[in-house]
Amino acid sequence: MTGAQSVPFLKGHGTENDFVILPDPDGLLELPPRTVARLCDRRAGIGGDGLLHVVRSAAHPEARAAASDAEWFMDYRNADGSVAEMCGNGVRVFVRHLERAGLVKPGEVPVATRAGVRHTRLAEDGSGVTVRMGRAALPGGDVSVRVAERPEDAARPAVHVSMGNPHAVVFVGELADAGALLQPPLVEPAAAYPAGVNVEFVADRGPRHVAMRVHERGSGETRSCGTGACAVMVAAARRDGLDPVADGEDATYTVEVPGGTLVITERADGEVEMTGPAVIVAEGLVDLGRLGA
Numbered sequence: 001m002t003g004a005q006s007v008p009f010l011k012g013h014g015t016e017n018d019f020v021i022l023p024d025p026d027g028l029l030e031l032p033p034r035t036v037a038r039l040c041d042r043r044a045g046i047g048g049d050g051l052l053h054v055v056r057s058a059a060h061p062e063a064r065a066a067a068s069d070a071e072w073f074m075d076y077r078n079a080d081g082s083v084a085e086m087c088g089n090g091v092r093v094f095v096r097h098l099e100r101a102g103l104v105k106p107g108e109v110p111v112a113t114r115a116g117v118r119h120t121r122l123a124e125d126g127s128g129v130t131v132r133m134g135r136a137a138l139p140g141g142d143v144s145v146r147v148a149e150r151p152e153d154a155a156r157p158a159v160h161v162s163m164g165n166p167h168a169v170v171f172v173g174e175l176a177d178a179g180a181l182l183q184p185p186l187v188e189p190a191a192a193y194p195a196g197v198n199v200e201f202v203a204d205r206g207p208r209h210v211a212m213r214v215h216e217r218g219s220g221e222t223r224s225c226g227t228g229a230c231a232v233m234v235a236a237a238r239r240d241g242l243d244p245v246a247d248g249e250d251a252t253y254t255v256e257v258p259g260g261t262l263v264i265t266e267r268a269d270g271e272v273e274m275t276g277p278a279v280i281v282a283e284g285l286v287d288l289g290r291l292g293a
């Protein structure tokens with residue numbers, strides 16, 4: 001990209017999963033992967049685990065094709081510029097931005113995503129945001145994960161969970177068993193995840209209380225992942241013999257992430273609900289022409 005093009009941006013995070021936010025209600029911005037990657041670069045750009053492109057559904061072709069009645073579409077991009085279906089922490093930050101900008105009121109706010117519409121609820125007192133994340137899908141099959149830096153370790157069994165985006169959940173004794181997580185974990189069979197995968201390592205902390213680390217597709221290790229925490233909650237519940245739909249009773253877990261705490265409920269109707277913080281920390285102008293993308 002050449003020439004000056006100053007556009008407004010904000011920076012926000014949810015449990016320290018951090019995002020560059022680009023308000024673009026009329027869908028006028030061109031955002032090729034290299035521009036997104038540069039914006040998310042922590043040295044040469046603003047820095048973030050991902051980017052929230054905030055567009056009215058009517059102005060985005062993917063949202064128009066889905067014909068949802070949600071006014072806003074979350075066009076989510078990973079830090080490497082790749083597209084993702086959904087981001088759980090991101091959707092909370094997305095509605096926090098809409099609220100601050102006076103574009104929605106506290107209460108129920110539907111948001112269209114590539115994984116379908118997610119219904120968010122902004123607390124009146126400005127505290128947390130609750131999101132109805134849809135139902136988890138557990139396709140089954142044998143999946144295993146090896147930590148890339150520890151090729152000597154045996155492959156560990158993983159649970160395949162979809163929260164609209166793909167996850168492999170691995171139970172470990174200690175979170176340190178995941179190593180430095182500088183490289184993507186090795187997941188097999190690769191065919192189980194044709195579009196790549198987010199990998200969560202989970203350790204127990206107490207009854208219905210777990211801690212996790214995550215290696216995100218397209219971003220590397222991050223300090224939190226909302227869809228990942230939901231996948232972890234559902235995998236932990238099944239491991240603990242709980243199935244809220246069959247049991248007719250909600251199950252709630254506390255999921256600790258390096259950047260904070262998320263509370264996740266799988267309801268008796270199958271819906272997974274996540275509650276957590278959403279914070280906007282900065283805003284300004286960025287010159288897309290000077291990113292060197």
Ligand SMILES: N[C@@H](CCC[C@H](N)C(=O)O)C(=O)O
Nearest residue numbers: 084087088089165225226227
């Ligand atoms: N951090 C997000 C997930 C972002 C997308 C993910 N990396 C993917 O490619 O599926 C979350 O909070 O859910």
